[in-house]
Amino acid sequence: MDMIFLILSFFAIAGAVGMVLAHQPVHSALSLILTIIALAGLFALLSASFLFMVQIIVYAGAVITLFIFIIMFLNVKEANLPKEPNKNITIFLGFIGLLPLNFLILKALYHMPSKALVLSQNGFGEIKSLGMELFEKWLLPFELISILLLVALIGAVVFGRKEEG
Amino acid sequence: MASSLFSYFVVAMVLLSIGLVGVFSRKNIFVIYMSIELMLSAVNLIFVALSNYYHSMASQIIAMMVIAIAAAEAALFLSLIVVLYRRKKTLDSDMYKALSQKETL
Incomplete structure (x- = not known):
């Protein structure tokens, strides 16, 4: 179960990073689908089986598909995409700027009560x-x-x- | 044990930070919208993890409502993008400044 959690969270974070870094909107949308499906797997791991289905049907099936449809419908040419020459630098600076906030959250989370979350029986979720x-x-x-x-x-x-x- | 409440919160925190960075640092209006969706999903993960922790269905209901609101938001935002793209012929969010400056549409 730990192994599944690690793999799913790796895919979720990798998809999110790919979404932020991709130049073409279609690549971003495909990366976001990877994240959404990995998050659905995490929901299933938390014994929320109905939300798992809702996440896949509504998010991956409806929202992101509508999104890809709109991207293809607009038929955006390379010249109409925004030019972002300093994109990687601004993203890097953004991460640096968010590091103190994340340290603060981690410090707060560390003192919080925590226990291992397991799959529950008798129809919960x-x-x-x-x-x-x-x-x-x-x-x-x-x-x-x-x-x-x-x-x-x-x-x-x-x-x-x-x-x- | 890796899959504790703490680790789920850390994953949600990382996803939320990535979404926030995407909103800050990208100009493509599609990527900004997808970053907002990513942040909503990260909050959903927190809700579902808390539902398992406290063994209560209430936060799963809230997560489901967040998904419904995200769907409504998608419909509005995408039609807004279509209108903006028809007028300006670009996806650059810096060009959409009709509300901040006196400028003919």
């Missing part, structure tokens, strides 16, 4: 327990999310209209 929790205690947020999705849909249609004049 499966669709039944998640549905019971969702419709018993989280009904109002669930309905608000549906309204939010409707608003996003209308907003996307308004943005996508042909502009007059």
Whole structure:
């Protein structure tokens, strides 16, 4: 289990680094898919089997695929991509600048209680327990999310209209 | 034991930092958006790890809602990118300054 965790987190971090470093947006999107699927594997390792499926279906299946579709639909030429001659230097400086923050977080995390996380039995994280929790205690947020999705849909249609004049 | 709560938090921290660096240092609007998605996923990982730690379903529900919000955000952001690209013919985020300066669209 430790080995699986290490491999999955390696792939997640490698995909994230590739996403930040890639020049072409399509390469970034493909790296992000690697990260998303590795994170889905981590969810499965944490016995969140329903979220594992949701992550793969919604994120990798819908969001990133829509993303790659838009990139191909725009058909961006090399001349229209932003020129970033100092890209690697700014990324390096960004990492240097974030190091103190990360040290601070690590120091805080070190004093936190921690225990080994194991796969749990008796249906924890499966669709039944998640549905019971969702419709018993989280009904109002669930309905608000549906309204939010409707608003996003209308907003996307308004943005996508042909502009007059 | 490598897969403790601490190590999950470290992985989430690294992913969040990479996303933050991507937002800071890239100009390509697609990469900026993907970095935001990466940060949302890192926070999701924290929620799911805490759900296992406390053996409670509540944080898995929150993680699922974050995924739904990310999907809504994707729809809006991508249509916004399409409109911006039609007007400016570039993906450079430095060129989108209609709100900061007096300039004809």
